[in-house]
Structure formats: structure tokens, C-alpha cells
Amino acid sequence: MRIPCPYCGARDSAEFAYLGDATPTRPDPEAPDAQDAFHDYVYLRDNPAGAHAEWWYHAAGCRRWVKVERDTLTHVVSQAQFAGGAE
Template sequence: MRIPCPHCGERGLEEFSYRGDATVTRPTSIEPSSESAWHDYVYVRDNPHGPHWEFWHHISGCRAWFRLKRDTVTHEVLAVALAAEADVEDYR
């Protein structure tokens, strides 16, 4: 699989580290009543089929963190954006 780094261009998968689902929303409350929300945030994940936003880290290159939209069935890369520049609402 080839991944397009926003800084370095297209590179091999071995230069990157998958860092998780970019669509998960962190709970805002730390109250005990929100324990269920925190459990879901930490442990419950979907297994999407099709286009999905993910966090990636270019560990063997520029060290950039970015969000990548990838089809989880075909592994086709559909979009990429630096994590710091991304609007969270674009990933829902």
C-alpha cells in the first residue's frame, strides 16, 4: 500500500503507523455519570466497510500526523489532510 504524506509525497506503508479511528468523539464530561460514554470511547469501535477517516503518523519521514480517508475494502486512498489543519466536522 502507498500512502500520500502531505509533506513528503507518496511513500510505502512501512514508513507509517496507523494511529486510530479519526471519527471517534471524545466525551466532554469527567463525571461518574458519564462512565458509559468513556467506556464506549475507549473500548467500542466500529469495523467500517468502505470509505473511512483514520489517523496516521509518518514515523520514518517528516513525523507528521495526518488524517487519511481510505476505503477499507480496496485500500484506495481518497483524501489526506494534516491533522492540525483538519475540521473535525469534515470527518463525520
């Protein structure tokens, strides 16, 4: 699988470290149900089939975090951008 790093160009996935799902939002620690919300955030994750947003770290390249849109069935990467948006 090749991942298109926005800085380095298309690279083999072996250069990257996979961190996981990029869709969950961290719960507010001040919320009344914060303990339950953090439990769900950390331990209850979906394992979708199809289009999915993921975090990848370009460890053997520019050392930047990349948000990758990838189909988990075909491994086709539709887009990649730096974490936090464009630079």
C-alpha cells in the same frame, strides 16, 4: 499501499504507524455519564467496510500526524491532510 503525505509526498505505508479510527469524538469528562461514555469511546468501536477516516503517524518521514480517508475494502486513499487541518 501508498499514503500521500502532505509534506513528503506519496510514501509506502511501512513508513507510517496506524493509530486507528479518526471519527470518534472524545467525551466530556464533566458529563454526568462520563464513565459510560469513556467506556464506549475506548472499547466500543465500529469496524466499517468502505470509506473511512483514519489516523496515521509518519514515523519514518516528517514525523507528523496525517488524517487519511481510505476505502478499507480496496485500500484506495482518496485524500490525506495533516491532523488539525491544513498547514
